[in-house]
Amino acid sequence: MNRLHFIRDKFAEFYEENASKIEAPSSISRREFGFFVFKENMVIRHKGFINVDALRIFIKRIVPSHAYYSAAYYETPEETMEKKGWLGADLYFDIDADHIPTECGKIHDTWLCRNCGFQGRGVAPDECPACGGKKFEEQKWPCEVCLESAKYEAMKLLDFLIEDFGFSIHEIIVSFSGHRGYHIQVENEDIRMLDSVARKEIVDYMTGVGLEPVYHGLRGKTYGASVISGPNLDETGWRGRIARGTHEFLLSATREDLEDLNLKRKVIEEILSKRDEILRSWEKRGPWSLIRGVGVKTWERIIKKAVESQSVRIDTVVTTDIHRLIRLPNTLHGKTGWLKVNFPAGEIEEFDPLSSAIAFKKGEVTIYVKEAPEFRIGEETFGPYENEKVELPMAAALFLLCKGAAEVVD
Amino acid sequence: MPLTRTDIAKYPFLRDAAEEVRREDLDIQSLESPELGSIIKRAIERIEEALKNNPPQVSYRKLEEDIEIPSFPVAVIIAAASGSNYIKRRYALAEAIRSYNLLREEKREKFLEVAKAFNWRIRLCDDTIGDRRFDFAVFFTDYLRNIKLFHESSFKLVNRPLLKGEVFLTKREAARLLLEEIRRRIEERLNADVRSKLPEKLLNQIEDLKRRYAGHIKETPFEDFTGEMVTEAFPPCIEHLLSDAKEGRHISHLGRFTLTSFLLNIGMKPSEVVDIFRSSSDFNERLTRYQVEHIAGARGSGTRYIPPSCETLRTHGLCPGLSELCRGVKHPLAGYRRRIRTFKKES
Numbered sequence: 001m002n003r004l005h006f007i008r009d010k011f012a013e014f015y016e017e018n019a020s021k022i023e024a025p026s027s028i029s030r031r032e033f034g035f036f037v038f039k040e041n042m043v044i045r046h047k048g049f050i051n052v053d054a055l056r057i058f059i060k061r062i063v064p065s066h067a068y069y070s071a072a073y074y075e076t077p078e079e080t081m082e083k084k085g086w087l088g089a090d091l092y093f094d095i096d097a098d099h100i101p102t103e104c105g106k107i108h109d110t111w112l113c114r115n116c117g118f119q120g121r122g123v124a125p126d127e128c129p130a131c132g133g134k135k136f137e138e139q140k141w142p143c144e145v146c147l148e149s150a151k152y153e154a155m156k157l158l159d160f161l162i163e164d165f166g167f168s169i170h171e172i173i174v175s176f177s178g179h180r181g182y183h184i185q186v187e188n189e190d191i192r193m194l195d196s197v198a199r200k201e202i203v204d205y206m207t208g209v210g211l212e213p214v215y216h217g218l219r220g221k222t223y224g225a226s227v228i229s230g231p232n233l234d235e236t237g238w239r240g241r242i243a244r245g246t247h248e249f250l251l252s253a254t255r256e257d258l259e260d261l262n263l264k265r266k267v268i269e270e271i272l273s274k275r276d277e278i279l280r281s282w283e284k285r286g287p288w289s290l291i292r293g294v295g296v297k298t299w300e301r302i303i304k305k306a307v308e309s310q311s312v313r314i315d316t317v318v319t320t321d322i323h324r325l326i327r328l329p330n331t332l333h334g335k336t337g338w339l340k341v342n343f344p345a346g347e348i349e350e351f352d353p354l355s356s357a358i359a360f361k362k363g364e365v366t367i368y369v370k371e372a373p374e375f376r377i378g379e380e381t382f383g384p385y386e387n388e389k390v391e392l393p394m395a396a397a398l399f400l401l402c403k404g405a406a407e408v409v410d
Numbered sequence: 411m412p413l414t415r416t417d418i419a420k421y422p423f424l425r426d427a428a429e430e431v432r433r434e435d436l437d438i439q440s441l442e443s444p445e446l447g448s449i450i451k452r453a454i455e456r457i458e459e460a461l462k463n464n465p466p467q468v469s470y471r472k473l474e475e476d477i478e479i480p481s482f483p484v485a486v487i488i489a490a491a492s493g494s495n496y497i498k499r500r501y502a503l504a505e506a507i508r509s510y511n512l513l514r515e516e517k518r519e520k521f522l523e524v525a526k527a528f529n530w531r532i533r534l535c536d537d538t539i540g541d542r543r544f545d546f547a548v549f550f551t552d553y554l555r556n557i558k559l560f561h562e563s564s565f566k567l568v569n570r571p572l573l574k575g576e577v578f579l580t581k582r583e584a585a586r587l588l589l590e591e592i593r594r595r596i597e598e599r600l601n602a603d604v605r606s607k608l609p610e611k612l613l614n615q616i617e618d619l620k621r622r623y624a625g626h627i628k629e630t631p632f633e634d635f636t637g638e639m640v641t642e643a644f645p646p647c648i649e650h651l652l653s654d655a656k657e658g659r660h661i662s663h664l665g666r667f668t669l670t671s672f673l674l675n676i677g678m679k680p681s682e683v684v685d686i687f688r689s690s691s692d693f694n695e696r697l698t699r700y701q702v703e704h705i706a707g708a709r710g711s712g713t714r715y716i717p718p719s720c721e722t723l724r725t726h727g728l729c730p731g732l733s734e735l736c737r738g739v740k741h742p743l744a745g746y747r748r749r750i751r752t753f754k755k756e757s
Contacts, residue, residue, distance in 0.1 A: 126659075134659050165550060166575025190551050198554035200725050201567040208568060209725055215569035217540040231540065236573050239540065316726045317664055 001408045008038045012063045019060050022330045024052035030073040034325045035064035048077035065334030068325035088192035094318040095153045096181035097146035104145035108373040111136040141373055142180040154182040157312045160206055169345045176353040178333030178340040196320045203319050208311035213303045216242050220296045230288035245306025250278050261301045267293045337398035360394040367397050367406040419475040420512045422482035424527050452477050453484035460504030461626045468508040490600045496627045498600040506593035513585045528591050539571045546584045547576035556590040635676045643749035645742045646730050648672050658689035664726050671717045674706045717742050
């Protein structure tokens with residue numbers, strides 16, 4: 001049986017039984033909806049629904065491979081973009097493992113040069129090492145390390161939203177995207193009318209773009225070692241983050257890390273030999289005036305590292321786009337067969353996407369797998385597979401089929 | 411601390427808006443009556459001060475409340491009726507700067523009262539963060555709404571203390587923000603169409619004013635690029651995007667938008683822009699043509715788009731880093747314009 005037909009049939013069965021679990025976004029009649037359908041990857045946009053029943057019936061009928069709704073509110077959502085009448089938008093953040101340099105090195109991903117067919121693992125290079133070609137086909141997989149890294153970024157983002165921006169945990173909706181990341185949405189009257197310039201400032205705050213340490217307490221002469229003071233560990237906002245990030249960096253930095261900062265050899269020796277002293281210094285005024293030869297300019301380079309580790313890696317375009325379509329919760333992701341699921345922000349640490357997002361829990365199917373890395377669904381681990389026929393539980397099989405890594409065996 | 415008559419003379423825009431409209435209607439009817447002569451005279455002076463002072467600033471006349479208060483709405487009508495965007499912008503700014511200077515002399519409590527009249531969520535504070543003392547805590551959305559035109563890095567949100575939704579500010583900084591709020595509010599009021607309702611005599615006075623200050627009025631039309639395109643003068647961000655596009659590398663949606671709108675704005679034809687994307691791995695002629703023409707303003711809303719500012723490119727990782735060429739440049743088109751001039755001088 002054709003792969004896409006099989007997936008569509010399974011998605012149809014799922015929605016027949018579970019469409020009732022799709023909840024109405026707030027102010028549903030003000031939202032625009034969009035869908036991808038399996039046939040020729042066609043897009044249906046500018047849809048509006050007066051209530052959730054109409055939405056559920058529509059989804060059952062068309063069986064989308066992806067379903068989206070707008071973070072924005074409109075006067076008339078079904079009109080063309082210019083005539084919709086923008087009424088505001090929720091604040092939205094997208095965290096995707098694609099944007100995070102993870103420890104797994106994306107070794108599970110593969111790429112293929114379109115020019116010469118050369119293949120490799122990890123993130124696709126700028127140029128094909130064989131022929132110098134620049135166009136690649138990529139196959140990406142969500143691994144546990146990728147998902148954990150994305151979760152860690154989401155947790156940092158929550159800290160920013162709650163501690164710095166003062167949002168209550170109840171107005172923040174956290175969800176697993178159904179693939180390699182997390183979505184965080186703030187529904188709150190205060191931010192609804194913010195334009196994209198204002199949202200850009202919020203993005204820069206989260207990503208540390210444009211941050212200058214001098215505004216966060218780093219004081220001293222520009223050159224030489226006469227730094228007087230800097231922020232401390234227990235402070236709020238970026239001041240505290242700079243201190244904690246610097247602390248972390250100085251305690252774990254290897255000789256190579258310090259060399260990467262272009263520090264003088266003497267300074268590197270100072271830092272490496274004074275680790276204990278640096279640790280103790282935080283009880284008082286911090287290490288800012290402790291290390292000989294380290295002045296404001298050098299501290300700025302070290303703080304840059306701290307900012308990198310403390311800031312959040314988000315897809316900046318999603319947050320500043322005030323017309324963005326976002327995936328509809330409790331619908332299936334066409335690239336995995338998993339669900340986008342919401343969960344309370346307070347439960348993020350224990351949240352396991354590979355259990356919570358599983359949609360298909362019944363039946364088995366035999367498939368022929370071309371190539372797939374090891375992966376987990378619920379409590380069970382599968383693979384790796386290479387050119388083999390296997391009988392798998394429906395969720396695992398559908399995952400490989402959706403990924404385009406397998407075909408159904410009749 | 412209630413607002414006194416002196417306060418209204420200092421900050422005349424604080425008057426209840428509905429009341430203002432009623433008054434303005436009245437004023438328009440009776441603008442020819444001789445008792446109003448001194449009010450109209452002062453109203454015209456307010457605008458003259460805006461045009462001739464640099465930086466633009468309206469003066470404050472203590473103890474002349476009976477004229478200071480009503481001359482403001484009349485000046486608003488006159489500026490609106492001038493039909494000149496330059497006069498409108500300049501006048502709004504001059505009134506805002508007047509308030510800014512007065513506000514900085516006020517007690518913090520009075521300052522708070524004025525800010526609250528604009529529905530700001532603001533409170534007094536006496537917090538010291540690090541070695542800086544702050545006077546006010548302002549809700550971050552009120553802050554963000556008013557820093558849009560600021561370029562100083564000290565006003566970037568990421569460089570401010572922000573705690574539980576509140577941005578901490580000194581009185582001077584808060585006054586800068588309020589200046590911006592006042593400027594915008596006055597500018598909004600200047601868009602009203604009042605010309606048809608005005609008496610002949612006043613219209614003549616307005617024309618006279620425009621004639622007398624013709625040398626000061628600088629309407630800046632959107633400057634179109636003419637002549638040959640100078641690829642050597644492209645800013646680094648555009649150069650990067652262009653070479654990526656030609657080599658068929660993947661470019662983000664915003665990157666494509668930036669490149670396309672830049673090239674269209676400096677005079678490239680839509681069909682030539684489409685050709686640049688031809689080597690892209692997912693090139694679709696029909697779709698690309700549609701998108702390029704949309705950005706050119708030939709489709710959809712008819713808006714011709716300009717590329718994002720340097721700030722925005724930085725946020726989205728499209729700025730390859732500040733190079734020497736970009737010093738002081740805030741927009742890729744401005745950078746290009748400046749370098750063209752250098753090239754022309756050299757050749």
